[in-house]
Amino acid sequence: MPITADYIRIADEIVADIRAKRLKPGDKLPSIAQLAATHKVSPSTVKQTYVRLEALRVIWRHQGKGIFVNDPKLWMREP
Incomplete structure (x- = not known):
C-alpha cells in the first residue's frame, strides 16, 4: 500500500x-500554524499543502487577510 x-x-x-460543502467559497482557512x-505536521x-491548492486554484491568498476557498466552478470538474 503506497504511503501518501x-x-x-x-x-x-x-x-x-x-x-461536501463543509467549506464554501469565501470561507477562511486556518493559518499555517x-x-x-x-494535523501534527510541520x-x-x-505551506506545501497551500501552495498545491493555490496552484490548482482551489484557494486564494489575500496578503495580510488570510487564505480563502475559491469558487469551485473555477476548478472543480463535474464527475
Missing part, C-alpha cells in the same frame, strides 16, 4: 470538505 505524503493528504481532505497543530508541510 502529508501535504497531499491534507490537501485532499480540504478538497473533500469543499466537495493552526493547520500544522491540528508548518513547511502546510
